[in-house]
Amino acid sequence: MKTIFNKIIVASLILVAICSCEVEIPVPNELATNSKLVLYSEIKANSDTVFFMMNRSVPIFNKNKNINTDIVLKEVKIINDDVTYNFKSNEINSYSINYFNDKDFRYYVVLNSAKIEEGKTYTLEVTTDKNEVISGTTTIPNYVPTSARLILDSTQNDDPYGSNSYYEYFYQLEFQDKANEKNYYAVGFTADFDQFEYNQELTNDLNNDGQKIYSQYSRLSYGSGYPISNYLFTIKAVDEHYYKHYKILINYAGENPFSEPQNLYSNVTGGLGCVYSSNLKPVTIIR
Amino acid sequence: MKHLISITLGILICLFSSNTFAQTKSKYTISGYVNELDSKESLIGAIVYVPSIKKGTSTNTYGFYSITLPSDTLTLVFKNIGYVTKSISLKIEKDTVINIDLESQNKVTQEVVITAKRIESDESQMSKIDINVSDVKDIPAFLGEKDVMKVIQLMPGVQKGSEGNAGVYVRGGGPDQNLIILDDAPVYNANHLFGFFSLFNGNGIKSVELYKGGFPARFGGRLSSVIDINMKDGNKKEYHGDVGVGLISSKATFEGPISKKKPSSFIISGRRTYIDVLTRPFMKSDQNGGYFFYDLNAKTNVELNAKNKLYLSGYFGKDKFYSDGDDTKYNLNWGNATGTLRWNHQYNSKLFSNTSLIFSDFKFEIGLNQNLFSAKYYSGIRDWILKSDYDYALNTENYIKAGVQVIYHTFTPSATVQKIESTTKENINTTNAIETGIYIEDDIQYKNRLKINPGLRISYYQSGSLNKILPEPRLSLAYKIKEDLSSKFSFSLMNQYIHLLSNTSIGLPTDLWVPSTNKVKPQQSFQIATGLAKDLIKKDISLSIEAYYKKMNNIINYKEGASFVDIGNNGNNSISWEDNVTSGQAWSYGSEFLIRKKSGKFSGWIGYTLSWTKMQFDEINEGKTFFARYDRRNDISIVAIYKLLDNEKNQFKDGITLSSAWVYGTGNAITMPIASYNTSNGNQVTEFGPRNGFRMQAYHRLDLGIQFHKRKLKGERIWEFSIYNTYARANPFFYYQNNGKLYKVALFRIIPSLSYNYKF
DSSP: OHHHHHHHHHHHHHHHHHHOEEEEEOOOGGGOOOOOEEEEEEEETTOSEEEEEEEEOEESSOSOSOOOOOOOEEEEEEEOSSOEEEEEGGGOEEEOOTTSOTTOEEEEEEOTTOOOOTTOEEEEEEEETTOOEEEEEEEOOOOOOOEEEEEEEEEEEEOTTSSSEEEEEEEEEEEEOOTTSOOEEEEEEEEESSSEEEEEEEEEOTTSTTSEEEOOOEEEEEOSSSOOOOEEEEEEEEOHHHHHHHHHHHTOOTTOTTSOOOOOOOOEESSEEEEEEEEEOOOEEEO | OHHHHHHHHHHHHHHHHHHHHHOOTTEEEEEEEEEETTTOOBOTTOEEEETTTTEEEEOOTTSEEEEEEESSEEEEEEEOTTBOOEEEEEEOSSOEEOOEEEOBSOTTSSSOOOOOOSOGGGOSOOSEEEEOHHHHHHSOOGGGOOBHHHHHTTSTTEEEOSTTOOOEEETTOOGGGEEEEETTEEOSOOEEGGGTEESOBGGGEEEEEEEOSSOOTTOOSOSSEEEEEEEOOOOSSSOEEEEEEOSSEEEEEEEEESOSSSOEEEEEEEEEEOHHHHHGGGSOTTOOEEEEEEEEEEEEEEEEETTEEEEEEEEEEEEEEEEEOSSOEEEEEEEEEEEEEEEEEEOSSSEEEEEEEEEEEEEEEEEEEOSSEEEEEEEEEEEEEEEEEEEEEOSSSEEEEEEEEEEEEEEEEEEEEEEETTEEEEEEEEEEEEEEEEEEEEEEEETTTEEEEEEEEEEEEEETTEEEEEEEEEEEEEEEEETTEEEEEEEEEEEEOEEEEOSSSSOOTTOEEEEOOSSSOOEEEEEEEEEEEEEEGGGTEEEEEEEEEEEEEEEEEEOTTOOGGGSEEETTEEEOGGGGEEEEEEEEEEEEEEEEEOSSSEEEEEEEEEEEEEEEETTSGGGOOEEOTTOOSEEEEEEEEEEEEEEEETTEEEEEEEEEEEEEEOOOEEOOEEEEEEOTTSOEEEEEOSTTOEEOOOEEEEEEEEEEEEEETTEEEEEEEEEESTTOOOOEEEEEEETTEEEEEESOSOEEEEEEEEEO
């Protein structure tokens, strides 16, 4: 009896395992979407050049496997409150960054004797040879903190699993906000350990208008065995679109089943991506 | 707060005094307890009825009744479905105590057979379903585990989350909006094994009531449902037991009297799975890991004298995953513990009270242990509750219930403890809160046609600097159109001060209980419902149809991209759970139909729900409205039980019980990835379609079961064979894509199971 019962148990458990299965199912039409144009650009204050990047989204469930991801530009317009700069295809320069995807098309246009002005609103509009139009609008931040107080602390710890010490750096920046306007900031920390380390933290003045802004008390640690040799702090004024885009991107969870699905922030019309702006000036650090 | 108490006391005094003046001296009160004959187990909801004057009442949770009648010679009828009706004629000329023992009509088993207690059209209460505990034992079960929560899922208005999951979604509400009470103690995570089983061991349960709307004022603290579960008291006359062996677990129950001098009893019931033991032979010798859960229910009661009774009950259960390697040990544990000490006191023939001291604790823990390093993350909630409830049977027209409840919550949304050699780093984030409720309700019967239950609950909440006093008016009414047909209406406003942060909405232990704060407001719902109830009395069939509309405010959700792992200690940047959540609103509306045969050889029901549930959060889906994940347009359940039993001797019988259940539900709403693209820094990201804008395939399955009952020398043995998902439907559990192809994963295509039970 006992043997029979054991056999029944084992057989049933095996059956459970066998019964769980995955099945390929037909893709419903609602999931079969078309490719979209993607446009990214960070328009920088006081620069005479506007860089932008374009690619095409790749539909996951598109039944047409031969999607043309090429992009040929016909025209680029930079439009502000006062003037429109038109660039025909022969005035659009392209460049590449070799470690990025070759499907990403990187371009720049140079404003003749003009510069991106603080406080002005710019629209970047791109037209392809297929007459697809994609555009995004941003207002250049006009206030940038130029001095900040740094709180920096470091500790040297023994690594219980290795022979090297590891160094931990705790830092926080304090700087002044300008009252009566919405300001967004990207605080950067670039450290030269034995390899390049960069931290970016985003903050804003939504609850501290016109007051002191404190970046988070952050930590950077590295177990190289020797201390930091060089570092650089930056405070970049950014627009709301930059803030929203990077806020999501920094914590991007993708298809992590334990996170709520999330699309990246987009402010462009005619596709995906983001057109945002920044203003960076030298900052005096007081310790 | 003082004003609040004064106002409520004032209302109470006015109600009591006005009715007292109205009462004449020619009326007397008949009171007592209704018990089951064999075990002396008190019967909940048994009817006490006087046909000649068409007046009646029913027993409360402790089997107590009280009815005030005119001085006359009257016949009192005591009845409960499943029991032989008893009638007593007496001349009413003074207050009298009558304790009644009802004999089970169908002595199939020794359990207390409690089916629907009243005729549906007779009750003012709507949106309430009594779960027949014997149905829980008869319906085919997943892997042979009898589960009351899965029977609740078969009722209209209640939806399950995903395949095999024991979580319930009532009228568009999330699993956190269900007040699950076990002997007065709230249960915060009612699931074992990530929701495949609930923690309620069917052997120890006496009664289960589900309220989906029209909530009586005595219940508060949740928006969507109340699942009120009472454990058995234990047999006061004889020792009995029940042993069951199933494919993945075994369980045992033992009950009996404690003392022959004073009426008293105990019951103890335990269950443990042995998945870890069964899988051990298939693991390598250097591997040691597995999973098991266990739970233990215990209850004892003693009747101190005719007017005082004490009950002490408790539940303790734990799930444990573990992996012990040579250098590293991991564990994942979660569990609930509850304890309830209750004192019943009968002041006089009209006034009955119950005072309870309750403890409830839920804790989830992940641990890692290495030689020099150990880390632990845990979260949980602990409650201490003191409550006192009063039943006052003023006269045949008014039955007043009033009470007060104080809860002291301790929330631990996240805590981390790290140890490196002898250095310990702790980051424990706890919050305390006090939640108080004071209520009064009156069950009013007006000229045999109209029954009204107006009620008011006033809740007070304090946590940190947040202080809230919120009123919760309630109303239920029923108008008898004909003797067996009534129309009903209900209205309720509910507040919920605690929230469950969930990524998956399937009741994982990783879900965090968090309090209302200055940033996160209390949840609130407003629900109206109307319907018809019809009884085919001779055939013991009831029909009901209800339509409802529910609006919920301040419900919370993780912000897009956030999850529980973001909360707590992130380097030195402590991220509060409040920073990761966003508040929004939800709407649910629909209609429900239920036809039910409650007793006899053939019993069962057909339930159908047509519903819509939508949500809106400013920071999710670009602020656009979207369907809830558990929005289900159509939901059908058909349940049938047929008993072929004979050769009755004592309480045991030979025979066969056949059962089947078929369910159908619209597919869950999910969010699907539709494209990928690169950002400016070269990262590849996913473009998702609209939030919950895609429907999984519909869910349906048929379960079949057969039980063979055989009378033995000292008891009864039952072999049960059941098949879950008989026609092997590949119901989608989740979808994923790979290289442009869409796959669905189905968990259980066909699961046969076998179990053995012996009762003595």
